[in-house]
Amino acid sequence: MSIIFNTSYPKDKIKVLFLENISDKAVQYFKEQGYTDVKKVSGALSEEELIKVIKDVHILGIRSKTFISKKVLDSAKKLQAIGCFCIGINQVDLKACKQKGIAVFNAPYSNTRSVAELVIGSSIMLIRKIIDKNKSAHEGLWNKDAKGSFEMRGKTMGILGYGNIGTQLSIMAEAMGMKVKFYDIETKLPLGNAQSVKSIKELVSSSDIISLHVPDTNQTKNLISKDVIKQFKQGSILINYARGEVVDLDALTIALKSKQISGAAIDVFPWEPEKNGDAFETPLQGLSNVILTPHIGGSTEEAQENIGEDVSIKLYQYLERGVSNGSHTIPSISLPPVEGAHRILHIHNNVPGVLSAINSALSKNKINIVGQYLKTNEDIGYVVLDVESKLSKQAIALLKEVKHTIRARMLY
Numbered sequence: 001m002s003i004i005f006n007t008s009y010p011k012d013k014i015k016v017l018f019l020e021n022i023s024d025k026a027v028q029y030f031k032e033q034g035y036t037d038v039k040k041v042s043g044a045l046s047e048e049e050l051i052k053v054i055k056d057v058h059i060l061g062i063r064s065k066t067f068i069s070k071k072v073l074d075s076a077k078k079l080q081a082i083g084c085f086c087i088g089i090n091q092v093d094l095k096a097c098k099q100k101g102i103a104v105f106n107a108p109y110s111n112t113r114s115v116a117e118l119v120i121g122s123s124i125m126l127i128r129k130i131i132d133k134n135k136s137a138h139e140g141l142w143n144k145d146a147k148g149s150f151e152m153r154g155k156t157m158g159i160l161g162y163g164n165i166g167t168q169l170s171i172m173a174e175a176m177g178m179k180v181k182f183y184d185i186e187t188k189l190p191l192g193n194a195q196s197v198k199s200i201k202e203l204v205s206s207s208d209i210i211s212l213h214v215p216d217t218n219q220t221k222n223l224i225s226k227d228v229i230k231q232f233k234q235g236s237i238l239i240n241y242a243r244g245e246v247v248d249l250d251a252l253t254i255a256l257k258s259k260q261i262s263g264a265a266i267d268v269f270p271w272e273p274e275k276n277g278d279a280f281e282t283p284l285q286g287l288s289n290v291i292l293t294p295h296i297g298g299s300t301e302e303a304q305e306n307i308g309e310d311v312s313i314k315l316y317q318y319l320e321r322g323v324s325n326g327s328h329t330i331p332s333i334s335l336p337p338v339e340g341a342h343r344i345l346h347i348h349n350n351v352p353g354v355l356s357a358i359n360s361a362l363s364k365n366k367i368n369i370v371g372q373y374l375k376t377n378e379d380i381g382y383v384v385l386d387v388e389s390k391l392s393k394q395a396i397a398l399l400k401e402v403k404h405t406i407r408a409r410m411l412y
């Protein structure tokens with residue numbers, strides 16, 4: 001028989017806010033768990049709008065268009081966790097979240113298949129020059145010609161960034177009869193017959209199709225620069241479903257016009273509109289054999305449902321059990337509930353002596369610790385304590401007074 005616990009805070013008092021039209025799976029999941037104050041908003045909110053609404057929010061769900069700044073977090077007095085219902089987390093001030101003891105979760109695996117499939121689909125469209133032929137047909141021109149159209153079989157797929165999406169793409173490309181090469185700054189075990197290369201230059205100069213799957217960091221900004229593009233194999237294809245800052249679009253435009261590169265599929269841009277219907281500009285507009293899409297690499301119904309469920313479970317587990325697996329700000333801890341005890345979470349600055357101070361404070365007041373677990377990262381420490389239920393209120397009061405405490409709360 002399973003043990004059932006109730007959170008120390010009534011579920012009808014916990015406010016959950018989902019922005020950017022997050023999948024109904026997320027709303028449904030929280031309501032099934034007994035939470036009644038669950039609100040869903042279709043679009044993103046500006047910093048000023050967030051500051052107004054976030055004061056009483058306990059759980060916040062966002063996608064890639066909502067930016068969580070320190071100023072926003074300063075107004076979020078009750079916020080326990082943020083769920084990024086997407087792959088990236090760069091839209092959240094992680095340093096400020098650590099300082100305030102706010103857990104941040106994302107879904108790094110849930111849309112990998114959707115992105116990989118779109119890379120394959122776009123590759124076929126570009127290597128067969130379907131974009132040009134489609135345009136001609138719509139304009140009433142018959143353009144049946146095999147020149148410059150090729151099969152994928154036997155060609156080389158170059159993958160820059162061999163992570164979750166890169167490895168999925170590797171498997172799919174090889175299944176189509178392609179050779180696969182990849183470059184990653186970390187040593188990665190090749191899947192199938194994929195081959196690791198030693199440099200970006202080696203990758204781009206020997207690949208027919210180059211697909212980017214790298215994060216948005218200072219190191220990856222303009223990674224595909226004018227100089228790197230010059231090293232591309234003549235007539236190759238570039239696909240970017242990673243991050244908008246990775247490619248120098250002006251340099252890419254020149255390479256496409258000069259036929260150095262024969263085609264491109266770009267889904268992410270240095271600047272993107274905040275909502276559907278807004279005006280959008282890029283130097284790539286109007287170019288032949290270029291596919292432009294509005295950041296929809298992971299936008300399939302299956303992916304959004306998977307993301308909605310994945311992140312919701314992480315948020316719920318943290319809120320009700322203190323489980324922090326997958327958090328980018330709180331050290332990872334996963335402990336089963338303990339019957340006959342109350343669980344307290346304590347988040348503190350990672351400095352020597354805090355755990356000793358916690359134990360001393362409880363010991364002096366004759367509060368017995370049934371179970372205890374500590375995990376730290378470079379900034380903060382996270383302690384899960386199970387204490388005798390009859391003394392739990394006294395224990396939580398004592399723990400809040402421990403020096404270097406960021407926050408403490410009782411779960412059940």
